Amino acid sequence: MDIFTKEYINYLESLITIFTVDKGIVKVLLIRKQTDPYKGYWSLPGDGLKNNETLENNITDALLDQTGLLNVYIEQCYTFSALNRNSEERVIATSFMGIVDSVSAVIKRQDRPNIISEWFPINDIPKMAYDHEAVIKKNIEFLKRKIVNINTLKAFFPSDFTLPEIQKVYEQILGKTFDRRNFRKKFVGLNLIEDTNEKNIGFNGRPAKLYKFKENIKQIDLF
């Protein structure tokens, strides 16, 4: 190949939309820009790609460095190559979608006072830097296709969960509502979960049963 010349030099970055569910609300993790351009706007975690690392390593490292999140379930979504997507020089971005459970979501690094991060509900995204709003949208679309997969869902709920919780996650991501009885009937019928015989006390109303996913469930699509 003769592509190792000046006009073929490109710069890449990885970006990630991390999802979690916080008290029943599906949220994404954003970082506040403290320098121009787009000072005060919000942005996705991510980093420039060095030529000795893979995109997957890069985004995993960036995530740990910027948010302290470890062992995050990630999937590659899309590569954005519009010439004007970055305001300065031309940078290509590969976006990822990530999921953390609500417990891991709170363990964020506090030793970086210059990194301000915050969880935002997916239908209440603040003003975003660069093309990051379009990136989030694309990644939400990706999640929409993936959430029907049992492993993707499991990333939200690695340990105990209630059926109403899971139903709410589906309803927010898929943008439609389900009948509680039919949802339960279908979900339990799939034989993927088991009752922990514990209850989700401390909330209004009758406490919901706590379930957990069985070990070694096979990869299937629900819905």
Add this chain to the structure above:
Amino acid sequence: MDIFTKEYINYLESLITIFTVDKGIVKVLLIRKQTDPYKGYWSLPGDGLKNNETLENNITDALLDQTGLLNVYIEQCYTFSALNRNSEERVIATSFMGIVDSVSAVIKRQDRPNIISEWFPINDIPKMAYDHEAVIKKNIEFLKRKIVNINTLKAFFPSDFTLPEIQKVYEQILGKTFDRRNFRKKFVGLNLIEDTNEKNIGFNGRPAKLYKFKENIKQIDLF
């Protein structure tokens, strides 16, 4: 950003798996490598990405230049960034999936005797250069998810088609068989196609009816 330094310099290429259906067989377009490395092996069409073009423009141009194919339905699939995927220097590849109908598929450029291209059935792929076999696999998986979409299917059959033809395409890509009567019932029931009142003569057996897609059909998923 401070990423515009030597260690952040990356080289990219686009690759595309073009699908078509030829006498009922789903095939992909490959190009024979005539120089080392991998001389005699087959490879996907594609090209290095200059820093003043988008991936989509790049792959469209490369396709026209290398195969003469124009107005191809394309969708981005995946970006491969393994350090050793290209045998020489490190090159990142973004793969696309493309579809052409059987009529357009034969119009290939003959003025490039040094480019040898050939259509191969998807279950009879020859020995591939670099990681292109893995790329094809990933792109076939992508097509598998996309073929249920009416617009993707339409790219295979922009004009007349028969129901047995479409059924065979589904069967090959999804890897399962359908009952002829049930397939027809469902497909016709979707109200997406209209009878052209012509027949597919010249083949063995009773000639199949020719249909065409209606104008302005809304984007839906079948199956």
Add this chain to the structure above:
DNA sequence: GCAAAAGTGTTTTCAATACACCCATGG
């Protein structure tokens, strides 16, 4: 005891499946 949210069962409806015979063409 009242509000809030969760658990439970039955009926209906519609789509998916299974299945067998006849029809139109080429040779």
Add this chain to the structure above:
DNA sequence: CCATGGGTGTATTGAAAACACTTTTGC
């Protein structure tokens, strides 16, 4: 007239949808 492949209709099955009342907790 025979081989080949395409077109058609019906009965069955199963999953999705619709729907109302009771139960458990917090306050």
